[in-house]
Amino acid sequence: MEEKKRCMCGSSDVRVVACSGASNVGQIANQAAIELARENVAGFFCLAGVGGQIKGFLKSAREADLMVAIDGCPVQCATKTLQHAEIEPAIQIIVTDLGIEKSHDIILDENVCRRVIEKVKDELLS
Ligand code: SF4
Known part of the structure; x- marks a missing residue:
């Protein structure tokens, strides 16, 4: 995954x-992606289009300079969906790795969400 990382200050197409x-962690992953898009760090890309094998989505995803996958838990549905389409994410974040327990209460923890966002930014700059 390491070789495709690059600086955020360039004009690279980061998705x-x-x-x-x-679940709480799945929705934290979703909210983190929304915030990353709002902050112009990365374009929020439709994972369902990749999972649905929609040609245009597959083409766009494969053409991205760098793909970031945010998974809620170790089941890694986002990463595996990309890999099933032969797209390897350059960066993968698993929300439960940050110490939050998965539950189905779907309550967003904004602090954890912010930590996910900062971790993605750190990874992009490393
Ligand atoms: S990685 Fe899969 S199982 Fe885990 S929270 Fe996300 S969708 Fe649910």
């Missing part, structure tokens, strides 16, 4: 996908 799962 982010989130598992958007039906």
Whole structure:
């Protein structure tokens, strides 16, 4: 995954996908992707289009300079969906790795969300 990382200050086409799962961590992943798009760090990309094998989505995803996958938990649905389409994310974040337990209450923890965002930024700059 390391070789495709690059600086955020360039004009690279960075895309982010989130598992958007039906859990607190899945929705933190989704919200982090929204915020990364709002902050112009990465374009929020439709993972469902990749999973659905829609040609235009597959082409765009494969043409991205760098793909970031945010997964809620170790099941890694976002990353595996990309890999199933032969797209390897350059950066992968798993929300539960930050110490939050997965639950189905779907309550967004904004502090954890911010930590995910900062981790993506750190990874992009490393
Ligand atoms: S990675 Fe985990 S939280 Fe996300 S959709 Fe898959 S099972 Fe749900």
